[in-house]
Amino acid sequence: MPKMDQSGGEILISERILVNKIPTLVSFTSDGRIRWFDSAQRCVTLEKEVLGFTPEGSRIRIRAVAESGDGICCVGSGGALVRKDYVFEPLSDDSKRLWCQKLQEYIDSLGRPKSLFILMNPFGGKKSASKIFLDEVKPLLEAANIPFTLQVETKYQLHAKEVAQALDLTKYDGIVCVSGDGILVEVVNGLLEREDWNAAIRMPVGVVPAGTGNGMVKSLLDSVGQSCSPFNAILAVIRGHKRSLDVATLLQGETRFFSVLMLAWGLVADIDIESEKYRWMGSSRLDFYALLRIIRLRKYNGHLSFVPAPGFESFGEPSTYKDAFQIRLNLSSSSQMKSLEGGYKGPNFNLENLVWRSIDGPFVSVWLHNVPWGSEGTMAAPAAEFSDGFLDLILIRDCPKLSLLSLMTELNNGNHVKSPYVLYLKVKALVLVPGERTEDPTKEGIIDSDGEVLARGKGTYKCDQKSLMAYDRIQITVDQGLATLFAPV
Numbered sequence: 001m002p003k004m005d006q007s008g009g010e011i012l013i014s015e016r017i018l019v020n021k022i023p024t025l026v027s028f029t030s031d032g033r034i035r036w037f038d039s040a041q042r043c044v045t046l047e048k049e050v051l052g053f054t055p056e057g058s059r060i061r062i063r064a065v066a067e068s069g070d071g072i073c074c075v076g077s078g079g080a081l082v083r084k085d086y087v088f089e090p091l092s093d094d095s096k097r098l099w100c101q102k103l104q105e106y107i108d109s110l111g112r113p114k115s116l117f118i119l120m121n122p123f124g125g126k127k128s129a130s131k132i133f134l135d136e137v138k139p140l141l142e143a144a145n146i147p148f149t150l151q152v153e154t155k156y157q158l159h160a161k162e163v164a165q166a167l168d169l170t171k172y173d174g175i176v177c178v179s180g181d182g183i184l185v186e187v188v189n190g191l192l193e194r195e196d197w198n199a200a201i202r203m204p205v206g207v208v209p210a211g212t213g214n215g216m217v218k219s220l221l222d223s224v225g226q227s228c229s230p231f232n233a234i235l236a237v238i239r240g241h242k243r244s245l246d247v248a249t250l251l252q253g254e255t256r257f258f259s260v261l262m263l264a265w266g267l268v269a270d271i272d273i274e275s276e277k278y279r280w281m282g283s284s285r286l287d288f289y290a291l292l293r294i295i296r297l298r299k300y301n302g303h304l305s306f307v308p309a310p311g312f313e314s315f316g317e318p319s320t321y322k323d324a325f326q327i328r329l330n331l332s333s334s335s336q337m338k339s340l341e342g343g344y345k346g347p348n349f350n351l352e353n354l355v356w357r358s359i360d361g362p363f364v365s366v367w368l369h370n371v372p373w374g375s376e377g378t379m380a381a382p383a384a385e386f387s388d389g390f391l392d393l394i395l396i397r398d399c400p401k402l403s404l405l406s407l408m409t410e411l412n413n414g415n416h417v418k419s420p421y422v423l424y425l426k427v428k429a430l431v432l433v434p435g436e437r438t439e440d441p442t443k444e445g446i447i448d449s450d451g452e453v454l455a456r457g458k459g460t461y462k463c464d465q466k467s468l469m470a471y472d473r474i475q476i477t478v479d480q481g482l483a484t485l486f487a488p489v
Contacts, residue, residue, distance in 0.1 A: 009033060012102050018089035026088070028099070032106050034062075044086065046106050051144040051238060053103055060088045060099055063143040065235065081231065083143070112240035113173035113204070116141070116148040119160050119187065121179035121211070129178045129210035136230040137178060137208055144238045148176075164190025164200075174204040174486060176237055178230075180211015181261050185450040188247065188483055189258045193343035201247075201344070206237035206486035213375035213451055215261055216485075219386070224488045228376050237486040244387040244481030246370055249346035250449060251475045256346060257468055260483065261450040262374055263476065265434055266300050267293060267365035267396070269448035274461045294405050299362040299398075300445050301435030307354045309390045309426035316357035323358065324431035325473070347477045351429060359395065359423075362438045364404070367394040368430065368476065372414070382414030383426075389480030393430065395423040430476045444471050 009029030016025050019036050026036040032046035044050060049064045066084040090096040118137070122130045133150075141148055149172070151163060164175070164187045177183040184207050191200040207217040208230050218228040220243075226232045248259040264272060275289035305324035308315055369381035369392045381392035396404070399421035410416040417424040434457065437443045444457020447469070456463045457471035 013098060015090070015095060017091060017095070018087075020087050021089075028102060046103070047110055047239070050103075050107070051140065052107070052146075053100070054145075055096070055100055056087075058089055058093075058096065060090070060096065060103075062086045062088060062103075080227075081235070083139075110240060112144070112238060113146060115172050116146060116174050116176050116206075116237070117151070117167060117172045118148050118176045118178060119151045119163065119183055121160075121177075121183050124180045124182065124211040126212075132208065132210045132230045133178050137176075137234045140231070140234050140238060146238065158186060160186035161190040161193075164188075165194055169200055169203055172203070174206060174237065176206040176208060176234070176486075178208045178210050180209070180451070181207075181213050181216050182211065182451055184216055185258075185260060185452070188260050191483075192247070192258050195342055197344045201483055204242050204484045204486050206233070208233045208237075209376070215373045215375050215378070216371060218373040218376045219371035219384075220485065220487050222373060223386075226488060232488070236488045239488075241487050241489050242484050243487040245483040245485050246387050246389060246391075247479045247482040248368075248370060248391060249344075249477050249479065250454065250469075251346055251477070252469045252472060255469055256344075257449060257454060258344075259370070259449045259476075261370055262380065263368040263432075263447065263449045263454070265302075265366045265432065265445055265447045266363050267298070268367050269446045270298065272448050272451065273446050273453055277461070290408060291405070294401055294408070297364065297401060297404070298445075299364055299438040301438055302361040302363055302366075303358065303433040303435075304360075304366065304395075304430060305356055305358045305433075306393065306430040307351075307428040308357055309428060312425040312427070313355070313357070315423065315425045316359040319356040319358035321352045321354065321356055321431075323356070324433065347479045349477075351475075351477070354429065359397075361435065362397065364396040364399055365394070366432065368392070368427075369394065378411045379414035380411065381424075382417060383424075386485075387481040388426075389478055390426040390428055391430070391476070391478055393423075393425050393427050395425075396421055397423070428478060432474045432476065434471055434474075447471065447474065 009031035012028050012030055014027040016023055019026060022038050024036045024038055028034050034044045036042050044064055051063045053060055053062045064084050065081040068080045068082045090099055120129050120133055160183045175187055177187060184205060187205055191203060194200045209217045209228055214228060217233050221228050221232050245260060250257040250259055270293055271286060271290045275285045278285035278289060281288060305319050367380060369384050371386060372379055372381055372384045374380040381394060384392040403421055407416040407419040416422060434445055434447060443459030446453060446460050447455040453467050455467050455469045455471040
C-alpha cells in the first residue's frame with residue numbers, strides 16, 4: 001500500500017538530500033508538493049510556485065516564485081511573489097535521475113505551454129514594453145524553460161492582425177501580447193479572419209500589461225485578487241491555466257469587426273478619442289477632458305434595440321428586430337475602409353425570433369462592456385463576466401452635470417452603476433442607431449471599440465480620416481466563450 005503524506009498525496013520520493021547545502025529529509029508527493037525542514041517547515045507546490053528546473057552537475061536548481069515574506073508553508077497567504085531558487089543535491093546519481101524524472105513528469109502533466117509567440121508594442125502607453133519584456137517577461141520564461149519567438153515590434157496599426165492571420169500556429173502553444181488592449185484585439189481579429197478560424201481561435205492568448213488601458217489583464221488578475229503587474233500576468237501564462245472569453249461581432253453591411261473589450265458612443269467615446277489632442281498632458285489628459293466634456297455636455301439623438309438577458313426584460317419598450325432597420329439613415333460609406341473577405345462570419349442564430357426591446361435617445365453615453373475593467377482605473381461593468389454570453393450595457397440618457405461629475409468619480413470602484421441616472425443591464429444582441437448632436441444637428445459623434453475609432457460622424461475630431469465603418473447602424477451579437485485566454489486560474 002502506497003505511503004501517504006499529511007496532505008493526502010502519495011509519497012513518490014522521500015530521502016535525505018542537501019537543500020541549499022543543508023542536509024534534510026525531503027519528500028515529493030503525487031499532488032506536486034515538495035516538503036522539507038530547515039529552520040522551519042517548507043513546502044513548494046509545482047503547479048503554483050515552480051517555474052522549472054535545471055540539472056547542474058550533481059545538483060538540481062529548482063526555479064520558483066515565493067511570497068516575499070518567505071513563509072513556512074506553500075503559497076496562498078496573498079503576499080507579493082518574488083523569484084527564488086532552491087538548490088537540491090541528491091546523494092547519488094540514481095537519486096538525481098529519479099528526482100529529475102518525477103519533476104519533469106509532473107510539470108508535463110500540468111499542460112503548460114511549450115512554445116510561445118510574443119508580440120510586443122514598444123510604442124504603446126508609456127513606451128515601456130521593451131523594458132518590461134527584458135526585465136520581467138524574458139527572465140521568467142527562461143526560468144520556466146519555455147522557448148519563444150519574439151516579434152520585436154508592431155510597425156503600424158493592424159500589423160499585429162496581419163501577423164496573426166499569417167502565423168504558423170502549429171509551432172506554438174500560445175500567443176502573448178506585451179502591450180495594452182489594442183494588440184490583443186488585433187490578434188483576435190486576425191485569428192478570426194483566417195480560413196482556419198475555427199481552429200485558430202482556440203489558440204490561447206495572453207496579455208502582459210504594457211499599454212495605456214490594460215483593461216483585459218486587469219480584469220483577469222483582479223478576478224482572483226492579484227495586482228495588475230507584468231510579473232503576475234506572465235506567471236499566469238507560464239502556469240497554463242485558461243478561460244473562455246465571449247467575443248462580440250460588430251456588423252455593418254458586409255463589414256465585420258470582432259470586439260473583446262468594449263464599445264462606446266457618446267461621452268465615454270468622446271473623452272477616449274478626443275483627449276488625444278492633449279496627449280502631451282500624459283494620463284491626466286483623460287481627467288481634464290472628462291471635466292471639459294461634462295461642462296460642455298453633449299447629447300446625441302439615436303435609438304437602441306436589444307435582446308435582454310434573463311432578468312432584464314423590463315428595460316425599454318417592446319420592439320422587434322425589424323423595427324431597428326426601419327429607421328432611415330444616410331450612409332456615408334465613402335469613409336469606410338475595405339473589409340477583408342473570408343474568415344468567421346459571426347454567430348449563426350435567427351435574430352428575428354428573439355424577444356427585442358428598445359430605448360430611444362437622446363443619450364449622454366452608451367457603453368457596452370465584455371469584462372469588468374475598461375482600464376486599470378475604470379471598473380466600467382462590475383457585474384460583467386468573461387464567458388456568460390452577454391454584454392453589459394451602461395446607459396446614461398439624462399443627468400445633471402454635478403451628478404454626472406459625481407458618478408464619474410465612482411468609475412474606479414464600479415459604484416457609478418448605482419446612480420439613479422444610470423441604466424445597467426445585460427444584453428445578448430443589440431442594434432445601435434447613432435444620430436446627431438441635439439444642440440447642433442450638423443455634427444455627429446464617434447463610435448469607439450476596444451480603444452480604436454470604429455466610426456467618425458460629421459464634424460467630429462479627425463473626421464476626414466478613414467474608419468472601418470460608417471457612422472450608421474451597427475449590429476452587435478455575442479458568441480459565448482469563442483476565444484481562449486491564459487488566466488490566473
